[in-house]
Amino acid sequence: MPAISIQSISKTYATSRGDFHALRDVSLDIAEGEFFGLLGPNGAGKTTLISILAGLTKPSAGRITVMGHDVQGDFAAARKQLGVVPQELVFDPFFNVRETLRLQSGYFGVKHNDAWIDELLENLGLADKATANMRQLSGGMKRRVLVAQALVHKPPIIVLDEPTAGVDVELRQTLWHFIAQLNKQGHTVLLTTHYLEEAEALCNRIAMLKQGQVVALDATSNLLKTASANVLQFKTDHALPAELAPVARVTGRVVQLPAQGPHDIERFLATLRQAQVVMEDMEIRRADLEDVFLQVMKGAA
Numbered sequence: 559m560p561a562i563s564i565q566s567i568s569k570t571y572a573t574s575r576g577d578f579h580a581l582r583d584v585s586l587d588i589a590e591g592e593f594f595g596l597l598g599p600n601g602a603g604k605t606t607l608i609s610i611l612a613g614l615t616k617p618s619a620g621r622i623t624v625m626g627h628d629v630q631g632d633f634a635a636a637r638k639q640l641g642v643v644p645q646e647l648v649f650d651p652f653f654n655v656r657e658t659l660r661l662q663s664g665y666f667g668v669k670h671n672d673a674w675i676d677e678l679l680e681n682l683g684l685a686d687k688a689t690a691n692m693r694q695l696s697g698g699m700k701r702r703v704l705v706a707q708a709l710v711h712k713p714p715i716i717v718l719d720e721p722t723a724g725v726d727v728e729l730r731q732t733l734w735h736f737i738a739q740l741n742k743q744g745h746t747v748l749l750t751t752h753y754l755e756e757a758e759a760l761c762n763r764i765a766m767l768k769q770g771q772v773v774a775l776d777a778t779s780n781l782l783k784t785a786s787a788n789v790l791q792f793k794t795d796h797a798l799p800a801e802l803a804p805v806a807r808v809t810g811r812v813v814q815l816p817a818q819g820p821h822d823i824e825r826f827l828a829t830l831r832q833a834q835v836v837m838e839d840m841e842i843r844r845a846d847l848e849d850v851f852l853q854v855m856k857g858a859a
């Protein structure tokens with residue numbers, strides 16, 4: 559039985575400009591113990607899918623089961639299996655951190671949970687904030703509490719919707735260390751993120767969404783194999799020759815040229831030399847998940 563089974567999910571919103579298809583016939587299964595990444599540009603439908611998974615939004619068609627429980631028909635049982643870390647920071651400002659976590663335990667009917675709450679506070683670097691009022695916390699600290707809140711009932715499946723958006727390096731490392739440890743202990747993890755190097759390092763399998771559709775679904779290692787082998791990267795103030803401009807990715811002064819092999823690199827360098835383009839900080843690097851992502855998104859256009 560898959561931990562999460564997403565079966566032909568569609569979601570249509572009625573807007574003033576007619577129907578908007580946020581999700582179109584999305585199907586995928588996530589096995590128990592997987593660390594699964596859901597990637598896609600802004601507006602691709604990631605949060606909508608997570609919101610349907612969490613039983614907060616009704617799909618227009620299709621169904622999702624969590625450990626066999628239908629999230630619509632069997633909401634309470636399905637929700638108990640899930641620890642959802644939402645994107646938005648919403649809290650009751652009148653409680654302190656420990657009270658917030660005790661309340662959440664109560665919501666799931668878990669009593670005498672202080673030992674686990676202490677462990678969560680410790681692992682998320684919140685031990686010294688246990689009695690701090692929620693409104694006294696910084697944004698990053700609040701995000702840590704959101705994570706603790708999602709894990710308070712020890713759910714077998716952990717769902718993280720952009721948990722590292724706008725958080726500092728230290729929290730990212732603490733968070734990933736803790737989540738990876740929970741994954742090793744058997745928890746299934748579903749993650750959405752715009753940090754592709756995080757997804758590459760953590761996820762064993764990845765789905766890419768574009769405009770509500772799955773445009774790639776494979777093991778991370780297989781996705782990396784489909785990318786161009788290498789990338790020629792350099793900085794320049796010069797315009798690129800017309801032959802290279804269409805294949806180049808340009809960010810400010812940085813130019814990246816995806817190459818299938820040494821022959822491509824040789825050709826790029828010869829063309830650049832002929833056009834007298836002055837290059838700085840030139841390097842040839844292996845293609846990474848960001849290169850795959852951009853290639854997939856371009857291909858699916």
Ligand SMILES: Nc1ncnc2c1ncn2[C@@H]1O[C@H](COP(=O)(O)OP(=O)(O)OP(=O)(O)O)[C@@H](O)[C@H]1O
Binds near residue numbers: 602
């Ligand atoms: N209630 C709604 N009514 C109309 N359109 C909506 C509604 N909720 C979401 N959408 C639209 O559905 C699309 C998918 O949004 P969603 O938040 O799922 O994207 P996302 O992949 O999570 O994006 P991001 O990376 O920016 O968080 C967007 O175009 C959004 O504007």
